[in-house]
Amino acid sequence: xxxxxxxxxxxxxxxxxxxxxxxxxxxxxxxxxxxxxxxxxxxxxxxxxxxxxxxxxxxxxxxxxxxxxxxxxxxxxxxxxxxxxxxxxx
Amino acid sequence: xxxxxxxxxxxxxxxxxxxxxxxxxxxxxxxxxxxxxxxxxxxxxxxxxxxxxxxxxxxxxxxxxxxxxxxxxxxxxxxxxxxxxxxxxxxxxxxxxxxxxxxxxxxxxxxxxxxxxxxxxxxxxxxxxxxxxxxxxxxxxxxxxxxx
Numbered sequence: 119x120x121x122x123x124x125x126x127x128x129x130x131x132x133x134x135x136x137x138x139x140x141x142x143x144x145x146x147x148x149x150x151x152x153x154x155x156x157x158x159x160x161x162x163x164x165x166x167x168x169x170x171x172x173x174x175x176x177x178x179x180x181x182x183x184x185x186x187x188x189x190x191x192x193x194x195x196x197x198x199x200x201x202x203x204x205x206x207x208x
Numbered sequence: 209x210x211x212x213x214x215x216x217x218x219x220x221x222x223x224x225x226x227x228x229x230x231x232x233x234x235x236x237x238x239x240x241x242x243x244x245x246x247x248x249x250x251x252x253x254x255x256x257x258x259x260x261x262x263x264x265x266x267x268x269x270x271x272x273x274x275x276x277x278x279x280x281x282x283x284x285x286x287x288x289x290x291x292x293x294x295x296x297x298x299x300x301x302x303x304x305x306x307x308x309x310x311x312x313x314x315x316x317x318x319x320x321x322x323x324x325x326x327x328x329x330x331x332x333x334x335x336x337x338x339x340x341x342x343x344x345x346x347x348x349x350x351x352x353x354x355x356x
Contacts, residue, residue, distance in 0.1 A: 125264075129274055130264065130311055131266045133323035134272070137327045138331070192268060193266035195333070
């Protein structure tokens, strides 16, 4: 399974989301490839993604996609990430 | 790379910033004062937020400001600015901001180790309010597990 985290530059917030999503997925015993990317590369990086993790600001730019787009409010809150990933993947 | 060092010049305690732009620019000043970036980098961090919105406010009270790696980044670096008065960034959930992190990275990819270190620090929800109340650069370094 592929999960893509999206932010403006593919560095800061998407990096935090990647790191914390990997921790949550390991705890849930779910195998996934988590890739951090900037919103400009969404078309190429996310076309085979099952889940996109991002902030509210990028939902519109991500546009139509087969992936489940999950909006994260607090990037450091592993409980929020766990709950939303479980709901999406469960 | 692991988290870079955090010299006194990269820390500003209780900064006066009338609005979010000023707050981000203070972090830009700290990054250039500590030798991580050239002067224009702060403006680039502001431009990222103007372009994409306040998504960099990634947790209650905390903004992780950064721009893209480019020639204005001299070395990987982090700056920490606490604000005397919290300022709104226009984020629907995480306003107002009292701690500004300024991040500069020389290249994408090699920085994920330091991002993981940041996650280690801030996954403890008590760190943001403790940083906001920190009285010295030493206290900031202690809270973040960093050296000068």
